[in-house]
Amino acid sequence: MCTWNVSMFRVLISAAALLISEGLLVQGPAQPLVAQLGGSIILPCSVETPLPVEELEVEWKRTDEEALVHLFQDGQDRPEAQYQSYKDRAHFFSEQIFKGNFSILLENITVADTGLYRCVVYSYQDVGEISVTIQHVERVVVTGKDQIILARVGEDVVLNCMVDSHIPPQRFDEVSWKKVDKSPDIIPVLLFQNGTIFSGSSHKRYIDRAEFFREEIPKGNFSIRLKNVQTSDKGEYMCEVHTEKSVNSATVEIQRLGMSALHIIILMLCFTSLLLTFILSIPVKIYINRKDTGTKPMYINYLQVVCPNICLSIAFVLWGVIEGSVVEVTMCATINLSRIILLFLMAPYFNWNTTVSVDLPVSFHRIIEYMGIPIAYLLISTAFCSAVLHDLWNASKWSEVVLVSALIILLSSTPVFLRALSEVCFTHFFEIHFSLRFVTKYIGHILMQTSNFFEMRLLFFRSSSVNESMIIMAYAIGGISAVVSFIVLPIPAVRHYFCLKLPKHQLHTLIWRCYLVWANIMLVTLIGHSAFILYYLNKILEYTNERFGWIFVTVLLHVLTATVSERFSRTLPDAVYNTLFMFGVAGLPVINSVSLATELILQVYKGERTVDDLRVLVLPFESIMAGVWLILQICEYWVTKWRDVGKELYVLRDFVAQFISQQGDTDESDNLSEICLSEIQRCQPEAAPFLEERELRRFKMS
Numbered sequence: 001m002c003t004w005n006v007s008m009f010r011v012l013i014s015a016a017a018l019l020i021s022e023g024l025l026v027q028g029p030a031q032p033l034v035a036q037l038g039g040s041i042i043l044p045c046s047v048e049t050p051l052p053v054e055e056l057e058v059e060w061k062r063t064d065e066e067a068l069v070h071l072f073q074d075g076q077d078r079p080e081a082q083y084q085s086y087k088d089r090a091h092f093f094s095e096q097i098f099k100g101n102f103s104i105l106l107e108n109i110t111v112a113d114t115g116l117y118r119c120v121v122y123s124y125q126d127v128g129e130i131s132v133t134i135q136h137v138e139r140v141v142v143t144g145k146d147q148i149i150l151a152r153v154g155e156d157v158v159l160n161c162m163v164d165s166h167i168p169p170q171r172f173d174e175v176s177w178k179k180v181d182k183s184p185d186i187i188p189v190l191l192f193q194n195g196t197i198f199s200g201s202s203h204k205r206y207i208d209r210a211e212f213f214r215e216e217i218p219k220g221n222f223s224i225r226l227k228n229v230q231t232s233d234k235g236e237y238m239c240e241v242h243t244e245k246s247v248n249s250a251t252v253e254i255q256r257l258g259m260s261a262l263h264i265i266i267l268m269l270c271f272t273s274l275l276l277t278f279i280l281s282i283p284v285k286i287y288i289n290r291k292d293t294g295t296k297p298m299y300i301n302y303l304q305v306v307c308p309n310i311c312l313s314i315a316f317v318l319w320g321v322i323e324g325s326v327v328e329v330t331m332c333a334t335i336n337l338s339r340i341i342l343l344f345l346m347a348p349y350f351n352w353n354t355t356v357s358v359d360l361p362v363s364f365h366r367i368i369e370y371m372g373i374p375i376a377y378l379l380i381s382t383a384f385c386s387a388v389l390h391d392l393w394n395a396s397k398w399s400e401v402v403l404v405s406a407l408i409i410l411l412s413s414t415p416v417f418l419r420a421l422s423e424v425c426f427t428h429f430f431e432i433h434f435s436l437r438f439v440t441k442y443i444g445h446i447l448m449q450t451s452n453f454f455e456m457r458l459l460f461f462r463s464s465s466v467n468e469s470m471i472i473m474a475y476a477i478g479g480i481s482a483v484v485s486f487i488v489l490p491i492p493a494v495r496h497y498f499c500l501k502l503p504k505h506q507l508h509t510l511i512w513r514c515y516l517v518w519a520n521i522m523l524v525t526l527i528g529h530s531a532f533i534l535y536y537l538n539k540i541l542e543y544t545n546e547r548f549g550w551i552f553v554t555v556l557l558h559v560l561t562a563t564v565s566e567r568f569s570r571t572l573p574d575a576v577y578n579t580l581f582m583f584g585v586a587g588l589p590v591i592n593s594v595s596l597a598t599e600l601i602l603q604v605y606k607g608e609r610t611v612d613d614l615r616v617l618v619l620p621f622e623s624i625m626a627g628v629w630l631i632l633q634i635c636e637y638w639v640t641k642w643r644d645v646g647k648e649l650y651v652l653r654d655f656v657a658q659f660i661s662q663q664g665d666t667d668e669s670d671n672l673s674e675i676c677l678s679e680i681q682r683c684q685p686e687a688a689p690f691l692e693e694r695e696l697r698r699f700k701m702s
Contacts, residue, residue: 026121028130035109037139043104043132045119050100057122058102064115070104072097111137140165142241144250153322154260156227159252161239163220170195174242175222181235189237190224230323231257234607259604262322269315270597273308273589280304281586288348288578305343308589312336315596323603327387331553332618334383338376339588344368346581346629348574374415377448377560381412384553388458397461404458411451415444448561455557456533459550530558549615552623559626571639584625591621
């Protein structure tokens with residue numbers, strides 16, 4: 001290399017000496033030139049004294065290829081003599097030739113233009129020449145191969161990006177991959193900056209799925225491997241290279257994705273759920289109308305309740321593995337499981353004597369009857385906490401979030417334990433007083449109500465718009481509601497327990513009047529608490545995509561808190577209960593199956609979600625079913641109890657009037673007592689034994 005440079009230097013010195021001796025001095029650049037790729041550059045060549053053009057000839061050549069770049073001859077330029085690669089790219093400055101300027105403009109520079117050029121000037125007997133070197137072409141060329149990619153979901157694909165540059169790849173300012181098909185919502189995929197790969201800058205969708213080929217980076221290969229392709233990955237990607245002077249890019253498109261095996265399994269599960277629903281719904285409806293409690297009809301009823309919902313729950317879990325978010329899938333799968341419990345409670349045959357005709361353990365019906373609602377509430381609350389914990393995994397208040405979540409799960413599981421003790425274990429093994437079972441049961445409702453309050457507090461961690469006043473109001477209203485419930489719910493048990501021990505009817509009257517007053521207060525506080533929670537949830541989740549999903553989950557939990565799981569007399573027409581049951585057992589599986597299958601197909605076809613959160617479709621209908629069931633329970637209670645309550649108040653008023661007036665003889669008073677006693681026995685038959693025993697004690701004392 002050194003020998004070649006010395007030889008070239010000697011040639012240039014000799015040529016310069018020759019030119020000087022002949023008197024034709026050609027001037028050129030003092031140093032090699034640097035060109036920009038795709039740009040233009042002037043190759044200087046001139047003489048101080050203008051030359052007559054009649055005998056003038058100027059020739060530009062590439063010395064390494066002996067290619068004629070351009071020629072001026074006979075007073076004009078001769079483009080037809082140009083080498084093919086320089087046609088329409090090399091031009092003389094025609095108006096400057098008469099002034100002794102023989103420079104040329106070389107346009108649309110390519111890497112191949114790098115090299116040594118020679119400008120030779122002929123005039124009469126004089127000859128002069130100068131050499132011009134294009135040392136290198138500054139370039140950053142970004143290209144992609146196989147720019148349209150076809151793949152199946154779950155496969156790995158390579159997004160190609162090759163960079164040809166005069167700058168070493170390690171010295172690039174930045175090389176970034178972005179998903180740009182939803183501009184301006186550009187999603188960062190992977191970043192290479194100042195010689196370092198920054199995986200943490202990737203969007204959460206691409207963390208641990210996108211990677212560079214590290215050993216290929218020094219060669220200018222910035223292709224990435226995208227692992228486990230999802231339908232949401234469909235679209236256009238840009239490889240963007242930043243240098244000190246330019247920004248260059250190339251695009252690659254994942255155009256079409258085929259369904260994976262899991263997609264097909266999900267569709268099969270949805271189809272199976274639909275098929276079972278349609279096949280079993282007709283015989284179930286017929287058997288219910290006939291009130292047929294035979295073994296075959298009841299097994300078909302059980303299959304109708306269990307199988308479609310199990311299929312849907314599995315389908316949602318698989319959907320979460322390949323497409324959906326953890327929050328969405330956890331809630332939807334849990335809702336489909338808990339629906340089985342709710343449907344057993346709503347079933348018309350739940351009030352029939354089916355344990356004899358169906359070969360199932362008696363404990364199964366007992367568990368469903370007494371523990372169904374607490375178990376369903378526990379399942380949904382656990383899914384709720386798991387979803388929030390997943391969203392706030394890297395939150396600054398992580399320890400506080402975990403503490404509140406653990407408290408919610410504890411409060412939600414305690415009612416299950418209490419109901420198991422009071423209704424299953426104690427009833428089976430011990431004889432305990434009714435009032436104790438009553439208090440144990442309704443403490444569970446208070447704990448569930450308290451859990452609702454902490455669930456709202458947990459959602460406060462997800463929003464930055466929560467202020468201190470919101471938290472104080474939440475604690476205040478939640479505390480008041482819990483205290484009122486704690487006061488009201490045990491009153492019937494206290495009344496039942498002390499029924500034999502009350503010496504005076506005034507105390508009996510006072511207890512019941514207090515109960516009615518507090519019951520109304522409790523109803524108002526419960527409604528106010530629920531409305532307050534929904535208002536604040538709507539406010540703090542206003543700008544999130546999951547806003548309605550969280551609101552509907554909260555509504556469902558509040559409905560379950562107020563729902564009673566025991567059997568109760570059904571005085572409304574059977575068509576009302578049958579319609580609600582068929583909506584839950586047939587309508588909801590159809591809605592969920594069609595929603596999931598449609599969303600899956602559209603996402604594979606379009607590469608994006610049609611519905612951002614399937615909870616918006618699943619939970620409203622679930623809340624409607626549970627809400628109507630709660631309304632029916634309330635209606636049934638007042639249909640059967642409002643007359644009894646009115647008559648009892650009427651009798652108690654007479655009792656009070658009797659003891660206040662203290663008029664009349666003993667016989668009349670006894671006669672009035674007998675009349676009142678008979679009236680109470682008629683209004684409340686269950687209280688008759690206690691009242692008769694009390695009257696007997698009073699008679700003996702007198």
